[in-house]
Amino acid sequence: MAVYSTSDWKGGLKVMMDGDPYSIVENEHVKPGKGQAFNRVRMRNLKTGRILEKTFKSGDTLEGADIVEAEYQYMYNDGTFFHFMHPETFEQIAANPSAVGEGSKWLKENDNCNLLLWNGVPMAVTPQPHVILKVTRCDPGVKGDTARGGGDKPALLETGAEVRVPLFVNEGDSVRVDTRTGEYVSRA
Amino acid sequence: MMEPVPDWHPTATRDALVARAALLARTRAFMAERGVLEVEVPALSVAAAPDPHLASLAVVTTAGTRHLHTSPEYPLKRLLAAGFGDCYALGKVWREGEVGSRHQPEFTMLEWYRVGWDHRRLMAELAELIAALLAPRHALAAPEVVSYRDAFQARLGLDPLRADAGALAELCVARGAVGARDLERMALDRDGLLDLLCSHYVHPTLGAGRVTLLTDFPASQCALARIRPGHDGEPAVAERFEAFVGGVELANGYHELADAAEQRQRFERANRTRADRGLPTMPLDERLLAALAHGLPACAGVALGFDRVAMLALGAGTLDEVIAFPWTRA
Numbered sequence: 394m395a396v397y398s399t400s401d402w403k404g405g406l407k408v409m410m411d412g413d414p415y416s417i418v419e420n421e422h423v424k425p426g427k428g429q430a431f432n433r434v435r436m437r438n439l440k441t442g443r444i445l446e447k448t449f450k451s452g453d454t455l456e457g458a459d460i461v462e463a464e465y466q467y468m469y470n471d472g473t474f475f476h477f478m479h480p481e482t483f484e485q486i487a488a489n490p491s492a493v494g495e496g497s498k499w500l501k502e503n504d505n506c507n508l509l510l511w512n513g514v515p516m517a518v519t520p521q522p523h524v525i526l527k528v529t530r531c532d533p534g535v536k537g538d539t540a541r542g543g544g545d546k547p548a549l550l551e552t553g554a555e556v557r558v559p560l561f562v563n564e565g566d567s568v569r570v571d572t573r574t575g576e577y578v579s580r581a
Numbered sequence: 582m583m584e585p586v587p588d589w590h591p592t593a594t595r596d597a598l599v600a601r602a603a604l605l606a607r608t609r610a611f612m613a614e615r616g617v618l619e620v621e622v623p624a625l626s627v628a629a630a631p632d633p634h635l636a637s638l639a640v641v642t643t644a645g646t647r648h649l650h651t652s653p654e655y656p657l658k659r660l661l662a663a664g665f666g667d668c669y670a671l672g673k674v675w676r677e678g679e680v681g682s683r684h685q686p687e688f689t690m691l692e693w694y695r696v697g698w699d700h701r702r703l704m705a706e707l708a709e710l711i712a713a714l715l716a717p718r719h720a721l722a723a724p725e726v727v728s729y730r731d732a733f734q735a736r737l738g739l740d741p742l743r744a745d746a747g748a749l750a751e752l753c754v755a756r757g758a759v760g761a762r763d764l765e766r767m768a769l770d771r772d773g774l775l776d777l778l779c780s781h782y783v784h785p786t787l788g789a790g791r792v793t794l795l796t797d798f799p800a801s802q803c804a805l806a807r808i809r810p811g812h813d814g815e816p817a818v819a820e821r822f823e824a825f826v827g828g829v830e831l832a833n834g835y836h837e838l839a840d841a842a843e844q845r846q847r848f849e850r851a852n853r854t855r856a857d858r859g860l861p862t863m864p865l866d867e868r869l870l871a872a873l874a875h876g877l878p879a880c881a882g883v884a885l886g887f888d889r890v891a892m893l894a895l896g897a898g899t900l901d902e903v904i905a906f907p908w909t910r911a
Contacts (some may be wrong), residue, residue, distance in 0.1 A: 398678075400678045421681050422684045423681075423780045425776045426830050426832075427800060427833060428773075429769065429772070429776040429777065430634060447759075449767075450767045450773075451679075452678070453767075519784075572720060
């Protein structure tokens with residue numbers, strides 16, 4: 394891997410520090426009129442998602458991190474691992490449940506996801522911002538309710554996720570959900 | 582897939598460049614009114630500044646390696662030694678590796694010298710020029726002069742001239758500037774620790790609504806300034822100053838060292854520090870040293886970062902807004 398010096402640390406550059414991969418968020422050169430220059434750096438730990446603020450001596454170096462972001466198709470869960478396939482190379486890859494995390498409840502077979510690979514191993518799986526899922530269970534709406542709304546109710550989706558849906562949504566309907574907020578968007 | 586079109590647009594608006602041109606004109610008028618002569622000096626020199634914190638850009642020519650100057654200081658001092666009197670240069674200088682919202686590897690510097698003046702008198706003139714350039718957007722209060730020692734002590738409660746490296750390191754960690762482990766990894770010397778503390782806790786507070794002139798630096802940070810011995814057991818200080826407005830450092834100046842032997846020693850010490858840090862050593866400017874040996878008149882000089890002044894004068898947040906094509910689009 395290439396080695397990068399403070400002046401190369403642009404936003405988005407992926408580097409290794411203390412054994413963890415980081416993404417540079419912001420890098421500000423700080424220099425007294427004469428004398429030692431520093432770089433104040435904001436960087437995101439790609440394993441924990443936490444943002445760190447750190448001061449480096451200008452000219453310090455960090456090794457690049459082998460981080461690749463790519464779109465993969467979700468195939469199935471074997472009970473432990475989540476399996477994905479690259480849509481063009483058909484290369485298959487297995488992700489740890491910890492890499493999928495909360496996102497697992499939005500994963501439907503054949504849907505595309507964004508995978509963050511570190512040294513070829515998925516470390517984060519992000520579903521599409523909007524997914525369309527079938528309602529497998531919900532109570533019928535109270536008679537007289539219309540699309541104009543007036544309350545909501547819980548609905549269980551085909552992936553096991555539970556969302557609040559308007560009263561007019563019925564079992565068997567497909568709904569569009571925002572995976573970032575976990576909220577119902579519309580009937581699909 | 583289509584190749585993206587390279588971004589050829591300027592980063593500054595036309596209005597910004599009009600304002601910048603007016604600032605350049607005002608600067609030249611200011612100097613002309615005071616009888617300070619504009620001169621042009623070579624940008625490519627066989628010698629380079631050995632200061633370990635400056636990185637000169639080298640240019641390979643058929644006549645050997647030349648260095649783009651990091652300031653016009655050396656040739657201006659040769660003109661002074663030749664008896665040309667007060668003079669200034671306004672033009673581009675280069676410092677490698679310095680990129681940020683307030684740093685450009687290629688930037689515009691105004692540097693001028695006043696014969697027979699000391700740093701105190703030049704500080705007053707500098708503050709006058711800055712105020713003239715920043716008006717009318719910034720109506721600045723009267724400038725203040727603060728010693729490095731007082732500014733540091735007031736904000737950090739430690740005497741920067743006497744505290745040892747251990748106490749400074751402890752302060753860095755206690756204030757949260759860096760973690761103990763990071764500080765160890767940085768391996769800063771005493772001046773490096775002072776720089777870390779100043780750039781984090783002192784500089785950002787200077788120049789609120791006025792020009793603040795920070796002066797009488799630790800003797801170890803004298804660069805090309807005279808050192809004034811302390812009386813009654815007080816530590817010596819360097820007759821050097823920096824100007825700040827709104828926490829932004831705008832200028833650095835000296836009551837100039839005129840002693841050729843001492844200048845050579847400082848250059849050689851700087852080159853030794855470079856060698857210790859694994860940096861290339863720089864060819865010393867023998868022409869400057871010969872001029873100093875011939876005799877530099879007593880004088881004070883200062884270098885002002887023109888782009889930063891323009892940034893403040895226009896109320897811009899970054900240098901890119903006042904430079905047509907910054908480093909990233911050059």
